[in-house]
Amino acid sequence: MNTTIIKNGTIVTASETYEADILIKGETIVQIGREFPEEGADVIDAAGRYVFPGGIDPHTHLEMPFGGTVTRDDFETGTIAAAHGGTTMVIDFCLTGKDKPLEESIQEWHDKSKDKAVVDYSFHLMIGEMNETVLNQLPGIIEEHGITSFKVFMAYKNVFQADDETLFETLLAAKDLGALVMVHAENGDVIHYLTEKALAEGKTEPIYHALTRPPEIEGEATGRAAQLTALADSQLYVVHVSCQEAVEKIADARRKGAAVFGETCPQYLALDQTYMEKPNFEGAKYVWSPPLRDKKNQELLWKAIQSGDLQTIGSDQCSFDFHGQKDLGIDDFTKIPNGGPMIEDRFSIIYSEGVAKGRISLQKFVEITSARAAQLFGLSPQKGAIAVGSDADLVIFNPGVTRTISVDTHHMAVDYNAFEGMEVQGEVETVLVRGKAVVRNKETVGKPGSGRYMKRKTFQNLNAPTKAETLI
Ligand SMILES: NC(=O)NCCC(=O)O
Numbered sequence: 436m437n438t439t440i441i442k443n444g445t446i447v448t449a450s451e452t453y454e455a456d457i458l459i460k461g462e463t464i465v466q467i468g469r470e471f472p473e474e475g476a477d478v479i480d481a482a483g484r485y486v487f488p489g490g491i492d493p494h495t496h497l498e499m500p501f502g503g504t505v506t507r508d509d510f511e512t513g514t515i516a517a518a519h520g521g522t523t524m525v526i527d528f529c530l531t532g533k534d535k536p537l538e539e540s541i542q543e544w545h546d547k548s549k550d551k552a553v554v555d556y557s558f559h560l561m562i563g564e565m566n567e568t569v570l571n572q573l574p575g576i577i578e579e580h581g582i583t584s585f586k587v588f589m590a591y592k593n594v595f596q597a598d599d600e601t602l603f604e605t606l607l608a609a610k611d612l613g614a615l616v617m618v619h620a621e622n623g624d625v626i627h628y629l630t631e632k633a634l635a636e637g638k639t640e641p642i643y644h645a646l647t648r649p650p651e652i653e654g655e656a657t658g659r660a661a662q663l664t665a666l667a668d669s670q671l672y673v674v675h676v677s678c679q680e681a682v683e684k685i686a687d688a689r690r691k692g693a694a695v696f697g698e699t700c701p702q703y704l705a706l707d708q709t710y711m712e713k714p715n716f717e718g719a720k721y722v723w724s725p726p727l728r729d730k731k732n733q734e735l736l737w738k739a740i741q742s743g744d745l746q747t748i749g750s751d752q753c754s755f756d757f758h759g760q761k762d763l764g765i766d767d768f769t770k771i772p773n774g775g776p777m778i779e780d781r782f783s784i785i786y787s788e789g790v791a792k793g794r795i796s797l798q799k800f801v802e803i804t805s806a807r808a809a810q811l812f813g814l815s816p817q818k819g820a821i822a823v824g825s826d827a828d829l830v831i832f833n834p835g836v837t838r839t840i841s842v843d844t845h846h847m848a849v850d851y852n853a854f855e856g857m858e859v860q861g862e863v864e865t866v867l868v869r870g871k872a873v874v875r876n877k878e879t880v881g882k883p884g885s886g887r888y889m890k891r892k893t894f895q896n897l898n899a900p901t902k903a904e905t906l907i
């Protein structure tokens with residue numbers, strides 16, 4: 436069994452920061468202390484570096500068919516980029532189809548990820564419609580695949596959108612089965628009305644994507660989902676929260692004791708709606724749903740993270756080339772594939788804009804990039820921790836350097852980077868997944884297929900404030 440020692444580093448977890456060495460045997464952390472015998476061991480010197488638990492990205496769309504095309508990054512390029520960005524596990528969304536057995540869709544996702552991933556991975560399952568047939572398949576899916584989170588889209592009318600009956604029945608089923616329901620919370624019907632109207636008025640540029648999806652539309656759907664969760668006495672995770680209107684609904688539900696959780700993404704913290712007004716159709720690079728918002732929302736989202744109203748950061752990795760994919764919508768903003776490349780820069784942006792700028796603590800950083808996702812998605816304490824017995828998923832991070840984000844140096848397969856030219860503080864140097872280096876001194880050393888599919892445990896309610904939250 437291989438022995439690895441990480442020495443002289445500063446260990447950062449969701450509850451503390453301290454100096455110690457880590458002894459790894461095979462895939463597991465076996466001891467944390469000092470002066471481990473080095474003979475025969477692979478010794479990594481982490482002096483002057485932070486040692487973080489590997490990032491867990493709970494929201495990716497790798498090789499996903501969407502908007503008449505397929506996302507550029509697959510499980511190989513996407514997870515190599517993830518590893519360079521300090522992420523050691525991703526949870527990808529398995530899309531399903533009407534009248535298609537759920538098992539078939541899950542098998543499709545297993546097939547496209549097989550022998551490709553360099554980090555560990557798991558799947559969430561989309562529920563498009565709830566009925567007896569679907570309901571009967573769910574216990575077997577939890578047992579067989581360890582899929583304990585179900586995704587319901589409240590938007591993308593005539594594509595993925597489910598009705599409220601489906602959402603409510605999914606919440607009821609999830610309560611019985613111990614699963615977490617995830618929602619894309621925007622009112623798809625009203626968006627449909629507003630987009631049709633805009634097009635009829637000849638408004639075709641990318642900025643109209645944002646103007647036809649105002650924050651009220653996200654706030655309304657978030658509030659509706661939260662109310663239905665309380666009624667069902669179930670549990671809810673709202674993905675990609677972008678604005679005050681939605682944060683308020685989550686905070687309100689949590690104050691009333693509901694098991695409602697929220698995720699935001701780097702793009703909503705570091706970019707704003709003005710990017711969508713860039714000339715020469717460049718605004719299309721910044722088309723996400725929900726859309727980028729007015730800048731005032733950024734500080735509000737940071738505050739919601741530090742106060743615990745929002746719990747996690749997902750990348751919502753959904754990359755499309757600017758040339759050949761985003762330009763499907765050159766004459767009609769509704770045809771611009773929604774989404775952007777984000778898997779690689781999630782950790783960096785949150786560290787640089789959050790920790791380095793004093794908006795969040797180091798403990799909160801670990802909590803939102805790793806530990807909370809592990810708890811909510813049934814991976815704790817195996818993942819999201821630096822502790823004896825946990826998987827040796829570790830990131831060695833140099834906080835003392837700056838780097839400039841660019842398409843020229845990123846590892847994603849896509850032809851632009853949404854943060855092009857942005858200078859960030861800190862850099863991921865070495866990344867271990869279950870004790871094995873996948874990135875070493877910024878070089879890719881992991882082999883496609885070394886990432887392992889992870890079955891996940893059922894949902895545990897951890898709605899209580901964390902240590903980092905009680906300190907503020
Ligand atoms: N967010 C986005 O624009 N694209 C990815 C699909 C989704 O999460 O809605």
Ligand SMILES: [Zn+2]
Nearest residue numbers: 619674675724
């Ligand atoms: Zn979404």
Ligand SMILES: [Zn+2]
Nearest residue numbers: 494496751753
């Ligand atoms: Zn998404």
